Amino acid sequence: MPIQKNQMLRLTHFVGMLKENRYPNCFSFAKELRRWEDTKALKVSCSIKTIQRDIRVLKDEFNCPMAYDYLRKGYYLTHHGWNFSCPAILSEHEMIASVLGARIAEEIFPEPLKSDIRNAVDFQLASNNPDFLDKAFVNSLTLIPGLKISIDAEVFMNIFQCWQNHEAVNITYEDTDGKRSDRTMEPHALVYYDRSWYVKGFCLKRNQRRTFAIHRIIAASKSGKYFEPDEKIISRTTADNFLEYHRIENVKILCHKSIRSFLAAKPLHTEQVMEKVDAEHFSVHVPSVPEPEIIHWVLYQAGLAKVLAPLSLRKMIKTAAEKIMKEH
Numbered sequence: 001m002p003i004q005k006n007q008m009l010r011l012t013h014f015v016g017m018l019k020e021n022r023y024p025n026c027f028s029f030a031k032e033l034r035r036w037e038d039t040k041a042l043k044v045s046c047s048i049k050t051i052q053r054d055i056r057v058l059k060d061e062f063n064c065p066m067a068y069d070y071l072r073k074g075y076y077l078t079h080h081g082w083n084f085s086c087p088a089i090l091s092e093h094e095m096i097a098s099v100l101g102a103r104i105a106e107e108i109f110p111e112p113l114k115s116d117i118r119n120a121v122d123f124q125l126a127s128n129n130p131d132f133l134d135k136a137f138v139n140s141l142t143l144i145p146g147l148k149i150s151i152d153a154e155v156f157m158n159i160f161q162c163w164q165n166h167e168a169v170n171i172t173y174e175d176t177d178g179k180r181s182d183r184t185m186e187p188h189a190l191v192y193y194d195r196s197w198y199v200k201g202f203c204l205k206r207n208q209r210r211t212f213a214i215h216r217i218i219a220a221s222k223s224g225k226y227f228e229p230d231e232k233i234i235s236r237t238t239a240d241n242f243l244e245y246h247r248i249e250n251v252k253i254l255c256h257k258s259i260r261s262f263l264a265a266k267p268l269h270t271e272q273v274m275e276k277v278d279a280e281h282f283s284v285h286v287p288s289v290p291e292p293e294i295i296h297w298v299l300y301q302a303g304l305a306k307v308l309a310p311l312s313l314r315k316m317i318k319t320a321a322e323k324i325m326k327e328h
Contacts, residue, residue, distance in 0.1 A: 007054065007057075008023055009044050010033065010044055010046065010051070012050075013032070013033070014058065023069060023073070026055075027048065029051055051073060056074070062084060064077075066078065100141070108145065110153055128136060140202070149195065151215050155220045157213065159171075159220050162222055163190045167224070170223050184203075186230075188201040189233060197216060198242075229295070239270060240269055245292055251268075251310055252285050253298070253308060254283055254310040256281060258278055263301045268293075
């Protein structure tokens with residue numbers, strides 16, 4: 001028979017009292033639920049008849065080996081080796097959250113992790129009688145993350161487990177020029193950024209903070225060396241500070257009004273400021289931005305964005321544009 005979440009909370013608490021040899025009965029358990037409701041802010045209190053039905057469910061549905069002790073006026077377990085095993089009962093909101101999480105996981109995690117998440121959610125849903133989740137509902141939730149870079153499943157799982165367990169990982173890394181090197185690094189932060197996975201941490205070979213693109217890691221293995229997570233590295237892993245490229249400060253750009261909504265939706269910095277200049281233009285001030293990112297962005301606007309400052313960035317844009325013109 002289907003079990004509601006509040007009922008599962010009551011059954012779990014009742015079994016806990018049995019395991020602790022507290023000899024609960026209908027009256028004492030009703031009092032316990034009222035106390036539990038006050039301290040835990042949970043709506044679990046119920047009538048004596050409801051508790052009687054719960055006791056029958058434990059006996060009939062879960063084969064709970066309990067009996068009533070007339071001397072102590074309460075129930076006890078006749079076999080303490082029995083375990084109460086039942087999947088968690090979720091509310092409708094929690095089930096929707098699980099479905100959303102699984103769909104996102106399918107798009108951003110590589111195998112075998114995404115299948116593990118998918119299977120776990122499927123098991124939860126099958127055990128929770130989610131009548132509102134029909135096939136049309138699930139299929140109509142569509143995610144289009146764009147083209148993704150392929151990642152070796154074994155490499156990703158070894159890095160993921162080392163990140164989980166705060167264990168340094170041995171890697172063979174191939175840089176953008178195709179040169180390979182062996183490193184041992186502490187994975188302090190695992191990052192999904194712009195459709196790719198990265199690991200940010202401390203490189204023991206270079207003795208400095210480094211960010212590695214996981215799709216460029218050829219091999220990864222556990223080192224057996226453990227570390228304490230560095231809060232400075234973790235706290236600095238944000239959209240504004242993630243990339244380790246050279247950054248250009250105090251960038252000011254004159255933009256055509258047609259790209260204002262685009263820039264508002266995908267800002268160059270979380271603290272960028274946009275101001276109207278005239279009927280056709282607005283300016284944007286960016287406190288700090290990685291050099292390759294801003295050059296690519298300005299060129300992509302095809303003349304709708306003009307760098308006003310700094311002068312060094314204007315020269316970089318001009319040089320890049322001249323190289324493009326020469327090739328075309």
